[in-house]
Amino acid sequence: MTSPATLTNGLRFTKGHGTENDFVLLDDRAGLLDLTPALVRALADRRAGVGGDGVIRVAPTASLPEGAAILAVDPSAVWFMDYRNADGSVAEMCGNGVRVFAAYLERLGLAVVPEGQLGSGATLAVGTRAGVRRVRREPNGWYAVDMGPWHLSGGAEAALAGTDVAVAVAGLDSVRPALRVDVGNPHVVLALADAGELEGADLTRAPEVRPVPDGGTNVELVVPLGEELADDGAVVGRVRMRVHERGVGETRSCGTGACAAALAVRTWAGDGAPDVWLVEVPGGTVRVRLLASGHVELAGPAALVADGEIDLDALTVGACS
Numbered sequence: 467m468t469s470p471a472t473l474t475n476g477l478r479f480t481k482g483h484g485t486e487n488d489f490v491l492l493d494d495r496a497g498l499l500d501l502t503p504a505l506v507r508a509l510a511d512r513r514a515g516v517g518g519d520g521v522i523r524v525a526p527t528a529s530l531p532e533g534a535a536i537l538a539v540d541p542s543a544v545w546f547m548d549y550r551n552a553d554g555s556v557a558e559m560c561g562n563g564v565r566v567f568a569a570y571l572e573r574l575g576l577a578v579v580p581e582g583q584l585g586s587g588a589t590l591a592v593g594t595r596a597g598v599r600r601v602r603r604e605p606n607g608w609y610a611v612d613m614g615p616w617h618l619s620g621g622a623e624a625a626l627a628g629t630d631v632a633v634a635v636a637g638l639d640s641v642r643p644a645l646r647v648d649v650g651n652p653h654v655v656l657a658l659a660d661a662g663e664l665e666g667a668d669l670t671r672a673p674e675v676r677p678v679p680d681g682g683t684n685v686e687l688v689v690p691l692g693e694e695l696a697d698d699g700a701v702v703g704r705v706r707m708r709v710h711e712r713g714v715g716e717t718r719s720c721g722t723g724a725c726a727a728a729l730a731v732r733t734w735a736g737d738g739a740p741d742v743w744l745v746e747v748p749g750g751t752v753r754v755r756l757l758a759s760g761h762v763e764l765a766g767p768a769a770l771v772a773d774g775e776i777d778l779d780a781l782t783v784g785a786c787s
């Protein structure tokens with residue numbers, strides 16, 4: 467089987483986004499593409515390349531070192547989301563990316579994402595470095611993803627005592643306590659007093675987290691906005707969030723970050739806090755739900771906005787690293 471990404475002397479791509487977290491998508495169905503960090507950086511470059519917060523390659527799960535373990539869990543997870551940050555680094559998981567990946571698989575005719583209600587069991591299984599993720603489509607066209615298990619990296623006690631980690635953010639007057647949440651990739655969530663503080667934060671520089679986390683972290687700034695009644699009478703929490711992504715910088719949305727933000731705010735709120743949260747990000751709104759299984763679910767839109775071909779001779783691909 468050939469890979470359409472490399473069929474021509476150029477490199478075919480599709481551009482997609484989930485709440486304006488944008489990606490360059492590559493169809494490498496044969497698993498032949500040598501996606502080096504330098505090539506990722508060149509593709510993600512917003513001036514000299516296509517531009518994106520990340521690059522996502524469709525690869526056969528069986529072609530990846532982690533593929534055998536994934537296929538042992540679910541033999542139907544035949545396609546792997548090979549996710550790379552814009553700086554060329556590899557990340558375990560991308561919540562907006564996995565929805566866009568599912569839409570891309572459908573477009574390519576490689577998989578159909580079943581429409582279903584929560585618990586119907588009809589899902590598309592996707593291989594990721596964080597494990598198998600299952601996706602279904604909602605009647606409104608949103609994609610809902612079971613993002614798997616999560617945990618408070620510093621434990622519940624430190625979370626509630628505010629002694630987990632401390633973060634200094636440019637534009638904010640003091641070092642603040644924050645909470646580490648792992649949703650397959652690492653996050654640090656920091657609650658701010660109000661929308662004014664949120665807007666005043668300068669995320670052109672990476673927030674400084676102490677102790678410094680091994681392997682880096684994504685950082686979410688959140689403002690809890692209270693609770694409201696949904697159409698079905700359920701109580702839903704609402705938070706506003708900005709994010710500084712590991713390997714990228716400030717982005718307009720982060721799906722795993724939205725999960726971490728909702729889980730942190732829910733933890734701080736204590737007993738009786740809602741299981742469903744709407745997370746407002748600069749690029750839109752996503753929904754986070756704590757499932758009965760203990761897993762966390764992320765739902766939101768996915769859009770494929772352009773297709774094209776890159777002239778690899780014209781693309782400035784720097785030194786390989």
Ligand SMILES: N[C@@H](CCC[C@H](N)C(=O)O)C(=O)O
Pocket residue numbers: 487520551556557558559560561562563651652684711712713714719720721722723
């Ligand atoms: N934007 C993504 C997260 C992408 C990976 C992240 N930058 C990391 O390094 O962990 C999302 O929507 O979850």
